[in-house]
Amino acid sequence: MDTTRRAVRVRASLQLALLTTWFVGCGGSPESTDASGAAAMDQRVQWAYQDYYRVDLTPSGALASSRLSHGTVFVPMLSPGTHAPILGLDGTPLRYTCGVTFISPRRAITAAHCVDATNVWSPANQQLEVRMYDPMRTEEVDWEATARSLSGTFPRYRRTPLGPGYSTTSYACRVVARCGGPYGDYRCPADFPRADTALLDCGDASPGCRYDYLGVAGSEGEGVPVSMSWTHEVYTIPGDRGSDLWRHYTSYAGYEPTRNYHYYDAHQLLPLRSTPWSSGRPRVSLGLTQAGTDARVTELHGCHGSSGSGITQPNAALGTQELLGPVAVWDPWVFPAHGYDFLCEDPERTSRGPGDAGLGYARLAFTRKLVESRSASDVCDAQSPGLFPNLHLWLEHDVWLLRRGPLARQAFPKPWPCVDDTCSAWERVRFPNEPLVPLGRDSPLTLPPARVVSGMGYRVSVRVRALEATPPRLTLTLGGRTLLRGARPRSRPGEAAGLIATTFVASSGGTQALKLSLEADSGDAAVTELVVVSDTLTQGFEYRSQRMGVGILEPGAPVPAPATWTRGESSRFAALLRGGQRLVATRQALVPGRAWAVTFDTSRATRGMMCGFITADGREPRMPCDAVAKRVRANFQLGTAQPVAFFVDLPAGHPEVALDNLRLQSR
Numbered sequence: 001m002d003t004t005r006r007a008v009r010v011r012a013s014l015q016l017a018l019l020t021t022w023f024v025g026c027g028g029s030p031e032s033t034d035a036s037g038a039a040a041m042d043q044r045v046q047w048a049y050q051d052y053y054r055v056d057l058t059p060s061g062a063l064a065s066s067r068l069s070h071g072t073v074f075v076p077m078l079s080p081g082t083h084a085p086i087l088g089l090d091g092t093p094l095r096y097t098c099g100v101t102f103i104s105p106r107r108a109i110t111a112a113h114c115v116d117a118t119n120v121w122s123p124a125n126q127q128l129e130v131r132m133y134d135p136m137r138t139e140e141v142d143w144e145a146t147a148r149s150l151s152g153t154f155p156r157y158r159r160t161p162l163g164p165g166y167s168t169t170s171y172a173c174r175v176v177a178r179c180g181g182p183y184g185d186y187r188c189p190a191d192f193p194r195a196d197t198a199l200l201d202c203g204d205a206s207p208g209c210r211y212d213y214l215g216v217a218g219s220e221g222e223g224v225p226v227s228m229s230w231t232h233e234v235y236t237i238p239g240d241r242g243s244d245l246w247r248h249y250t251s252y253a254g255y256e257p258t259r260n261y262h263y264y265d266a267h268q269l270l271p272l273r274s275t276p277w278s279s280g281r282p283r284v285s286l287g288l289t290q291a292g293t294d295a296r297v298t299e300l301h302g303c304h305g306s307s308g309s310g311i312t313q314p315n316a317a318l319g320t321q322e323l324l325g326p327v328a329v330w331d332p333w334v335f336p337a338h339g340y341d342f343l344c345e346d347p348e349r350t351s352r353g354p355g356d357a358g359l360g361y362a363r364l365a366f367t368r369k370l371v372e373s374r375s376a377s378d379v380c381d382a383q384s385p386g387l388f389p390n391l392h393l394w395l396e397h398d399v400w401l402l403r404r405g406p407l408a409r410q411a412f413p414k415p416w417p418c419v420d421d422t423c424s425a426w427e428r429v430r431f432p433n434e435p436l437v438p439l440g441r442d443s444p445l446t447l448p449p450a451r452v453v454s455g456m457g458y459r460v461s462v463r464v465r466a467l468e469a470t471p472p473r474l475t476l477t478l479g480g481r482t483l484l485r486g487a488r489p490r491s492r493p494g495e496a497a498g499l500i501a502t503t504f505v506a507s508s509g510g511t512q513a514l515k516l517s518l519e520a521d522s523g524d525a526a527v528t529e530l531v532v533v534s535d536t537l538t539q540g541f542e543y544r545s546q547r548m549g550v551g552i553l554e555p556g557a558p559v560p561a562p563a564t565w566t567r568g569e570s571s572r573f574a575a576l577l578r579g580g581q582r583l584v585a586t587r588q589a590l591v592p593g594r595a596w597a598v599t600f601d602t603s604r605a606t607r608g609m610m611c612g613f614i615t616a617d618g619r620e621p622r623m624p625c626d627a628v629a630k631r632v633r634a635n636f637q638l639g640t641a642q643p644v645a646f647f648v649d650l651p652a653g654h655p656e657v658a659l660d661n662l663r664l665q666s667r
Contacts, residue, residue, distance in 0.1 A: 051352075052301045055143055055234065056273040057136040058576060060552070060564035063227055063273060066312045066321040068212035068544075068565075069102045070229040072269055073110055073173070073200065073308065074129040077257065078119045086258070090155045094263045099230045099309025100130055101323055102213035104378045105206035108173070109367055110308035111326040112198040115175050117184025123175035130173045130202055132211050133231065133271040134572045135565040140165025143234060143270055150235045154248035155264060159235075162268045165567060169210075173202040177370055181293075189369055194294035196328035197366035199373070209380035210572075212544045216371050217313055217322040220364045225282035226298045227321070228274045228359070230309035233267035252304070252341045262304055262343055274300050277354055285313070285324075286357050295329045297360035301352065302327065303344035311361040318434070325361035379448065380545065436465060436526035439474075444517035445527065452478070454509035457535035459589035459666065462516065463528050464489040465497035470523030474500055479512035486519045490592070490642060492616055497528070499642065501591040503535065503666060531589040538599075539585075539662040541565070541573040549587030555580050555652070566658050569603060574660040580652035583659060584614070590643040594666040596636045598646065602627040603658035608651040615641040622649075627657075 059067040077086040077094040085093040098114030108130065120126055141163045149160035178186040179195035188195070237243075237250045249261045257263040276282045283299035298311060307328070312321040352358065439445055452458075460483065466472050473486040481504075489498025516527060533539075541547050551560035563583065568574030577583050590613075598611060605627055611634050612622025619641065625634045625648070646664055650657060 051275070051278065053230075053272040053274055056229070056271045057138050057141055057143075058564050058566045059135060059271075060576075061561045062314065062319065063229070063321060064562050064565065065212045065214060066101070066227065066310065067229045067271060067273055069208065069214050070231070070271070070310065071100045071102070071108065071130045071132045071171075071207065071211075072231045073098050073100050073114060074131065074265075075115055075119050077263070078121070080118050083121055088155055088258055088264050090264070092265060094257055095265050096263065097231070097269065097305045098307045099327065100200060101229075101310030101312075101326070102208040102211065103216055103323055103367075103371055104213055104374055105208040105380050106202050106204070106378050107176075107208075107374065108200045108202065109310060109323065109326050109370065110198050110200060111328045111362065112178045112180030112183045112196045113328070114308040114326075115178060115183075115198050115200075116180060117178075117186075120175050120178075123178065123186050127172045127174060128200070130171045130200065130207070131269070132169050132171070132207050133269075134167035134169065135567050135574075136167055137165045137567050140567075146268070147234045147236050150237070150245060150249075152244075154244050154259075154261060157245075157261060157266070159266075162270075166268060167567060167572065169207075171202045171205050171207050173200045175199070176201045177373065179366055179370070189373060192294075192366055192369075194292070195366045196293045196295070196362045197326060197370060199370045206380060209543055209545075214310070214312065214321060214323045215315070215318075216367055217315070217324050217364055220285065220296060220313070220324055222285055222287060222296075224285045224313050226285050226300060226311050226313050226324070227283070228300050228302070228306075228309055228311050228327070230272050230274075230302055230306045230327075231269040232272060232303050232305050233262070234270050250342055252343050255341075260343065279354075281354060286355075288363075289329060289360060293329050293360075294363045294366075295360040296324075296363060297329065297331055297357040299352075299354065299356065300359040302359055306359070311359070323367060324364050325367045327359050328362040329360035331357035331360070380543070434528045434530075436528045438467065438524065438526050439464075439472075439516060439518055440524050441518045441520060441522060444515055446513050446515045447530075449511040449513045450532075452506045452509055452512045454506050457503060457505050457666075458532060459501070459503050459535050459591055460514070460532045461499055461501035461589040461591070462530045463497045463499055465526045465528070466523055467525055468523030470521075472525035473519040473522040474525070474527075475517050475519060476500070476502070477515045477517070478504070478506075479508075481507060486522075490616075497526075499644075501589055501642075503591055503594075529587065531587045533589050535666055537663070539664075540571060541568075541575060541660060541662075542571060547573065550575055550583070550585050552577070553582040553584055553647075560584050568658060568660040569601075571660055574603070574658040576656060576658055577648065577650045578656045579650055579654040581650055583648045583650075585646045585662060585664070586644065588646065588664055590646070590664070591666060592638075592642040593640050594638065596638065596643075597665045597667060598625075598632070598634045598636065598663070600632050600648075600662040601660045602630050602632060603660075604630065604655065606650070606654065606657060608654065609657075610649040612636070612647055612649075613638060613641075613643040614645040614647060615643050617641060620647070622647075 056067050075096045079086055088094050098110055100108040100110045102108045143162055146160050146162050150157055152158045175198055177199040179188040179192040179197050181193045237245045252260055286297045289295045308326045310323045310326055312323055315322045464472055464474055471488055473488055475485045476483040483504050484502050487500045489500050491498030539546050550563045552563050553560040564576040565573050566576040575583055609626050610622050611625035612620050614620055623634055625632045
């Protein structure tokens with residue numbers, strides 16, 4: 001097909017919702033064909049993941065947040081009018097699967113066609129299952145053996161279950177808004193006849209607090225790098241087009257779900273992540289649709305079941321991913337042009353390349369409008385004793401809850417976090433960035449109340465940047481108690497902002513609010529990187545706030561990336577460290593002039609492991625810290641130095657180690 005095809009593909013886009021869970025191209029390694037076009041080897045539509053996606057058992061790096069914020073909504077197929085379940089040929093109820101992306105602790109975005117008025121005909125009264133996917137140990141989830149094991153006769157196929165490390169959690173959720181046009185509007189906050197976006201609420205269970213949730217993008221455009229996390233079963237199917245598996249899985253059987261195994265509730269879905277092009281170039285967003293759903297197409301691909309999954313773009317200032325919208329359309333050229341209809345796109349016949357349109361997402365305006373309905377109760381629990389679990393990210397996601405009315409954000413200085421072109425070594429470990437929030441003499445910042453335990457020790461820190469020539473002087477109060485008065489940020493030459501940090505022992509218990517205010521003679525300032533942690537509780541990594549600022553520094557890399565997460569021996573989350581890597585823990589409210597007692601657990605005994613602190617003056621006090629009986633204990637005397645991060649170095653060639661239950665206690 002000639003290059004003009006691409007422009008046509010960008011202009012023409014159809015609803016993937018024609019059958020409620022439509023598709024768009026999965027794929028991978030191309031199969032070879034003989035002269036007649038018949039397959040010369042197995043048709044690995046799902047199995048061949050190298051080109052379009054990878055199985056993502058251990059989320060890592062900048063895309064870990066989008067993987068962890070993604071789940072699957074299971075929607076039962078119902079008959080129009082009677083609402084009776086549609087049954088498969090084996091008598092079991094059929095269901096659709098679609099992606100959801102959490103944009104707050106309890107709310108998630110999906111496509112309206114996934115939860116349309118036929119199958120979700122009474123949103124207020126119908127509970128839907130949303131399934132979230134824990135990090136998993138690769139050696140405990142033999143998905144390749146499962147992929148090869150599918151056999152038997154439809155619909156009673158047999159397969160080997162995934163291994164004991166496969167771990168998910170399900171939540172009961174409801175549709176609270178649907179802007180669907182032909183799929184049925186429900187409490188849609190505006191007139192969006194071409195929308196295809198819906199909002200789910202999962203209640204006080206707040207999956208986003210345990211897993212993750214994304215900020216919503218402020219703008220969209222053409223040529224922006226995009227990515228997607230989603231879920232699907234993964235099988236390898238024989239290339240014989242007359243085989244039972246081909247006819248009832250690879251082939252979509254004339255748009256008849258009862259004839260396709262994908263819609264039977266017998267699968268263990270795997271978390272997947274889109275990949276760049278084989279050249280390394282990222283997949284990007286393309287043009288807008290001109291008919292049907294108002295959407296922007298991209299170079300991404302998926303399968304039936306990828307609908308509703310969130311397409312994200314990078315936020316360069318913060319170093320994170322942000323949501324654009326749910327998968328809502330597909331480019332129509334693939335099937336008509338090649339005369340077939342597969343559950344997933346066949347990479348050989350479609351020959352996708354840069355510039356070719358694939359999946360499209362419902363426009364950002366719809367997502368942003370639905371987010372406006374968020375309430376002050378949609379926050380992570382601040383009542384857990386001593387944890388202050390949500391303060392790490394208040395400034396990124398929740399600052400709008402802290403004051404009435406709109407609150408402008410201060411632009412980052414360029415470059416950030418450094419004033420000069422060259423960052424110091426310790427400044428490079430500060431990640432990701434959080435927004436700078438202006439703080440004026442007449443506009444203090446009060447955080448929502450959190451539970452304080454009488455007699456428990458706490459550490460608190462905040463980074464402050466002067467906005468005027470007059471230096472800032474900051475006062476911190478908790479309830480009616482002053483923790484610091486008129487404190488000046490401590491900074492080194494060349495820093496764009498300085499740190500204020502202190503410790504305190506709660507003199508009384510109960511719910512109290514932390515307040516940041518400027519003294520009368522202070523210059524205006526902007527605050528960021530607000531951290532409050534208990535000085536005695538263990539950092540278990542079980543909640544998103546506890547994982548904030550924990551990263552991996554690869555050998556020779558100038559800055560760390562967010563950590564790689566795996567399943568702990570007795571927990572859902574542990575940080576995975578491979579030989580030659582450095583784990584760094586920032587955002588720990590590390591106060592100066594203290595001694596430190598450090599403890600953490602490991603998944604195995606170690607040899608040659610080192611631990612230490614990075615200090616603001618560029619030093620790295622360290623000591624051997626090999627695990628004994630899978631436990632590390634170390635003590636550090638740092639004098640008057642200002643620590644900015646704790647690190648663990650694993651020597652090159654050492655087997656990978658999972659770290660868990662970190663505690664940094666000041667003395």
